[in-house]
Amino acid sequence: METTNPGSSIIATLGVGSGINFSQLANDISEASFGFRREQLETRNQTLDARISAASLLRNSLTNLTSSLGDRIRSGDLAPTVNIANSAVASASVLAGTNPQGNYSLEVSQLAQEQLLTSNAFTSGEDNVGEGTLRFRFGTVDGASFTEDTSNTPLEIAVEASDTLQSLAVKVASASSGALTAYVAEGTNGAQLVIKGEEGAANGFVIEGESSAASPTATPGDLSYLSWNPASDSGELRQSSRDALFSLDTVEISSASNTVTGLPENMTLELTATNIGEPTTISFSNNTSAITSVMGDFVSALNELAQQLNESASALSGELGADPGARELKRDLGRLSSEIVMPTALEGEPRTLGDIGLSLNRDGTFRLDTERLNETLAATPEAAAAMFTTGPFGLFATMDNLTRANTTSGDPGSLGGSVSRYESQIESNEDRLIEIAEQQERLRERLSSNLLAAERRVTASQSTLDFLQAQADLNRN
Numbered sequence: 001m002e003t004t005n006p007g008s009s010i011i012a013t014l015g016v017g018s019g020i021n022f023s024q025l026a027n028d029i030s031e032a033s034f035g036f037r038r039e040q041l042e043t044r045n046q047t048l049d050a051r052i053s054a055a056s057l058l059r060n061s062l063t064n065l066t067s068s069l070g071d072r073i074r075s076g077d078l079a080p081t082v083n084i085a086n087s088a089v090a091s092a093s094v095l096a097g098t099n100p101q102g103n104y105s106l107e108v109s110q111l112a113q114e115q116l117l118t119s120n121a122f123t124s125g126e127d128n129v130g131e132g133t134l135r136f137r138f139g140t141v142d143g144a145s146f147t148e149d150t151s152n153t154p155l156e157i158a159v160e161a162s163d164t165l166q167s168l169a170v171k172v173a174s175a176s177s178g179a180l181t182a183y184v185a186e187g188t189n190g191a192q193l194v195i196k197g198e199e200g201a202a203n204g205f206v207i208e209g210e211s212s213a214a215s216p217t218a219t220p221g222d223l224s225y226l227s228w229n230p231a232s233d234s235g236e237l238r239q240s241s242r243d244a245l246f247s248l249d250t251v252e253i254s255s256a257s258n259t260v261t262g263l264p265e266n267m268t269l270e271l272t273a274t275n276i277g278e279p280t281t282i283s284f285s286n287n288t289s290a291i292t293s294v295m296g297d298f299v300s301a302l303n304e305l306a307q308q309l310n311e312s313a314s315a316l317s318g319e320l321g322a323d324p325g326a327r328e329l330k331r332d333l334g335r336l337s338s339e340i341v342m343p344t345a346l347e348g349e350p351r352t353l354g355d356i357g358l359s360l361n362r363d364g365t366f367r368l369d370t371e372r373l374n375e376t377l378a379a380t381p382e383a384a385a386a387m388f389t390t391g392p393f394g395l396f397a398t399m400d401n402l403t404r405a406n407t408t409s410g411d412p413g414s415l416g417g418s419v420s421r422y423e424s425q426i427e428s429n430e431d432r433l434i435e436i437a438e439q440q441e442r443l444r445e446r447l448s449s450n451l452l453a454a455e456r457r458v459t460a461s462q463s464t465l466d467f468l469q470a471q472a473d474l475n476r477n
Contacts (some may be wrong), residue, residue, distance in 0.1 A: 002023060002064040003239040004324065006098060007084070010080065011312055023220045025447075025450065029214055029443070029444075029447055030032075030441075030444035032442040033440070033443060034436050035326040037333050037436055038433060038436050038440075041429045041433050041436070044425075044429055045426050045430070047319075048422045048425055048426050049333070049426070050319045050431075051319050051320060051323065051418070051422050052419055052422045052423060052426075053323060054319040054320050055097065055311040055312075055320060055422070056319070056328070056419055057308065057312075058308060058309060058320075058326065058329065059406070059407045059415045059416060059419065059426075061304070061305050062076075062403050063403055063407060064173065064401075065151070065301045065305060065351040065399070066396075066402075066403040068254065069294075069301075069395070069396055070299060070396050072294060072297075073294075073388055073389065073390055076173050077287060078290050078291065078294060078385075078388050080094055080284050080286050080385070081109075082094055082097065082283075082284055083282070083284070084089065084098075084106070084280055084281070084282050085280045085282075086275060086278075086280035088268055088272065088273050088275075088414055089106065089273050089274070089275045089280050090106060090108065090265055090269050090271050090272055090273075090280075091268070091269075091270045091369045092282060093267070094265055094266050094267050094268070094269050095266035095268075098388055099228065099382070099386045100264075100265035100267065100284040101284060101382055102265075102284070103281055104281070104283075105247075105250065105280070106246065106269075106275075106282055107246060107247045107275055107276065107277075107278070107279040107280075108244070108271050108275055109241065109247070109276050110244060110245040110246075111243055111244050111258055111271055111272075111273070112242060112243050112244035112256060112257055113199060113201040113237060113239060113240075113241060113256060114197045114199050114200075114203065114239070114241055115197040115203065115205060115237070115239045115240060115241040116193075116237075117194070117195045117196075117205075117207075117228060117238065118192045118193070118194050118236050118238055119192050119193035119194075119225075119226050119228070120192070120225055120226070120236070121188055121189045121190035122191040123191065123220070124165075124190075125164065125165045125166040125184040125188070125191045126164045126165070126166060127164060127165055127191065127220060127221070128129060128161070128162070129159060129163055129165075129223055129226060130209075130221050130222040131213075131223065132158045132159055132209065132210050132212040132224075133157065133158060133210040133223075134156070134168070134172075134207065134208070134209055134210075134223060134226060135155070135156050135207070135208040135209075135210060136154060136155040136156075136157075136180065136205050136206070136208075137154045137174070137205060137206050138152040138154070138155075138197075138203060139205075139206075140154070140178075140204055141204035141205060141230050141237075141240055144231045144233075146204070146231075148204055150377065153453065155176055155179070155180070156227065157171050157172060157175050158325075165191055168182075168193065168268060169184050169193055170182075172195065176413065179197065179198055179203075180195055180196065180198075180205070181193065181195070182195045182196075185275065195207075197241055198241075199241070199244075200242075200243055200256025200257060201241055201242050201243045201255070201259045202256065202329045202356075204240065204241040205339055206228060206229040206230070207227055207229075208227055209222075210223065210224070210226065210228040211223040211224045216366070217266070243256050243435050244256075244258050244260065244261075244271050246271065248263065251349040257269075258270060258271040258272070266283070267282075277290060278363050278416040281313070285382075286385035287414070288377045288380065288381055288385075289384055291356070291384060291388060292370070292377070294388065295356060295357055295358070295373060296368055296430070297356065298358075299366050299368045300359075301364045302336075302365075304331075306333060306365045307365065308367065309326065309329060309333070310363070310364055310365075313326040313338060318405075320418070323415075323418050324412070324417075325414045325416070325417060325418035325419075326412050328406065328414060329415060331413075332402050332405070333364065334354060334357065334360065334364065336360070336362050336402070337366070337394070337397070338352055338354055339398065340351070341354055341394055342355060342383075342386070342387060342393050342394060345378055345383060346383075347379050349383035350376050350380065350384055350387060353387075353395065354369075355376055356372075356375075357369045357372050358372030358374050358375055359372075431454055
């Protein structure tokens with residue numbers, strides 16, 4: 001919006017008499033004085049905006065390529081397969097992005113299980129259980145004895161006079177946060193509260209029904225009727241809690257759960273049956289066809305990035321023709337196929353991405369050398385698979401390092417540094433444009449004031465001249 005001062009309308013009015021619009025004249029002079037510099041800065045900002053857009057697009061494309069590659073390696077079809085000869089005994093998985101090797105023997109002698117307890121019988125699930133506090137203490141039940149785990153805080157449940165067997169089951173399940181499950185089963189003996197703990201020998205429990213009655217009766221309707229401990233068990237304990245026991249390569253291992261983690265090769269076992277005296281074998285296999293598929297997709301994605309880079313960094317027409325970040329990315333991609341990415345590889349094993357088929361064309365694009373890839377997969381399949389993990393070496397680590405180096409804003413020679421530099425220049429230009437606008441307005445106001453004063457002097461002189469002329473005319477007459 002154009003800014004005016006209070007004298008502008010006066011100047012315009014006075015200018016009518018002289019034939020000059022002094023307000024417009026002041027605007028034109030101030031615009032002529034600063035317009036060229038402002039246009040230069042605005043044009044410069046348009047160029048910088050285009051460079052920011054091109055550099056940001058390249059940076060995002062590179063980041064997305066590496067992120068997608070990481071996702072594919074971590075959770076996609078490259079994940080190795082775990083094979084168990086006797087699949088009834090267990091199932092297994094390995095941490096995504098690892099490259100397990102070798103064979104293991106597995107013999108399961110005991111599965112983990114949870115404590116299963118049924119209460120004394122009630123007539124119905126809607127029977128009141130009595131007011132008071134129902135307390136669960138956790139630990140190891142061994143025959144008629146109980147050893148409390150003092151590190152496991154007892155669970156105390158407030159039971160109201162209105163609580164029934166059904167509502168109490170809900171309270172137990174809710175208050176235990178998953179440590180206990182409870183429901184009411186109505187069978188031939190009547191209604192019974194069924195309670196299960198968690199797997200593992202240390203997850204047994206006893207129940208203490210602390211009745212609010214003055215004289216607890218330990219009969220239906222009195223909370224003490226629900227108390228249980230192994231010393232007084234009369235058939236309520238239907239299953240004891242225990243650990244899983246198994247041998248891996250003859251080494252005996254126990255686990256509180258049938259889901260066992262922390263094993264070699266980042267393996268997780270899900271134990272499902274015993275095979276005492278008949279060990280089974282665990283082995284691993286890599287999906288070499290998936291490696292070929294991933295390499296094909298990777299080369300296609302690289303070519304999209306390379307084409308985008310060639311267009312943006314063209315010396316004649318590209319927005320980033322002289323950009324140091326674009327030049328550095330082009331250099332990094334140019335040496336990608338020959339760079340050693342597996343420094344620990346043994347003689348004959350793949351060491352570079354070129355060894356698994358990545359080949360560079362003269363125009364900076366890539367192609368997949370399937371013959372080279374197939375030779376490597378046939379000769380050293382395990383070493384080839386090792387290049388497709390999330391470890392410190394290999395395809396993903398190389399691309400991740402390349403991406404970080406080219407996108408960091410703190411490096412002036414990277415795409416990230418270029419974006420930061422261009423944004424800083426635009427900010428500086430915007431500040432300069434504000435300064436120019438202020439200088440132009442001050443000049444316009446000064447010109448307006450000076451022209452107004454000049455017009456007044458001209459008007460006063462004209463009035464004096466008219467008066468003298470009138471006097472002279474009177475004297476002649």
